[in-house]
Amino acid sequence: MSDQLRPRASLRTAVVWDVLKDALDRQVKATGRDALDVLDTGGGTGNFAVPVARLGHRVTVVDPSPNALFALERRAAEAGVADRVRGVQGDILGLFEVVDRGGYDAVLCHGVLEYVDDPAEGVRNAVDALRPSGELSLLAAGLGGAVLARALAGHFTEARRALTDPAGRWGEGDPVPRRYTAEQLTELVSAAGVEVGAVHGVRVFADLVPGVLVDTEPGAMEALLKLESAVAELPAFHSVATQLHVLGAKGAEGRPQRG
Template sequence: MYPTRPRSALRTAVVWEVVRAALEKRAGELGQPVLDIVDTGGGTGNFAVPVARLGHRVTVVDPSPDALFALERRAAEAGVTELVRAVQGDTQTLPELVEPGSVDAVLCHGVLEVVDDPAESLGSLVATLRGGGVVSLLAANRNGAVLARALAGHFNEARAVLEAAEGRWGTGDPMPRRFTGEELALLAAAAGLRVESVHGVRVFADLVPGVLVDTEPGAMEALLKLEQAAAEQPAFHAVATQLHLLATLA
């Protein structure tokens, strides 16, 4: 089961399948069915609630009280209130909120783009892991943004994304930072992680006209299958909107 509605599944299905399989594998390695998981920036529980429905304990750390309120309501509706803990905070306050070496997996989705220091933030997350713990890292892809701006006819902005240190097209760019696959891999290595797999996320979903997906019979299902098939192919990583790294703590 995907964690979102069918239309939104185009954006989350690839990551969900990787995360679900990784948690299942980790639980098997430890010989225990219930894992302790931290979801930083988890907001309203798009991943936390489905993970809790698998039977795992999830602590969601997010700076927004409104998002955490929505998370608690969503967890209650799903019947997993006892497995979901909502904590207001961020990666800077994480050491005060989660005991070091106490969790089996960390979800870090859409966080490194907005923090002041990605390396420091990732280091704080990794510090919460037990040995062999899993990290699911999802971040905006610089090269995918180059393609998107160019296809929209904004050629100067496309070049700016390509050349700017933080992968932005200008002061009006709402994304504070983007990464290449190499940059994410280096961040992971510096934090003591071993990258297990890399997937391209939203390779086609953001390029295909929404009206086509919504009105053409079978188009959404076919596009979803195409996304899943292309996600593992390195040739498509460069054009994906996001990159997903699954890594483990040595």
């Protein structure tokens, strides 16, 4: 895993970052270009955009928040990649008002589908922004993780409500408008013309383990990161993950599945 995303934040990003970096490496080999064009929809302050730019790629971040884009600009400058990171105000449902169709080798759609009115259109737009054989990285809140977390906190009625609610919400105070199962996300991606290469459970254990244990027990952080990586692709754990990650390629029919 890259040192760019360590240490505490890596519990939230490690699995996705490792998969994404491999996907970008594949695109470099496939295209013969060292510098790819990457679109990060909802990329905010650049948690992924800046590390991707550090790899030498050009990243366009589309986000509705001016404050987030200002922080992105400052972060990119501090990292020495301001020339490779461009922030544009907008959202995924109006994506082609601010970027071109078919102009990107990879599109990141992380933490977006929970908040859009039309998730299917959002995924279609992300896919339409890809060049042929471009890679899509999709990350969204998992239903099972929320149910498990509410139950372990003793909020059993809320856990049951999340389980039965069409949007996966546990109550009026739930800050997340929508959650997904792995099946729902893969259906959205497949319907948009992307062949699913891999599905990963993200933060399977990280949100359940007491922070004091991770921070004070020698070697606990590294051991937990290895455990998260070990279970990420196991379908049995997708149903309890806090987030779900889907990776696929546009027009990738017939390609072998990837990890």
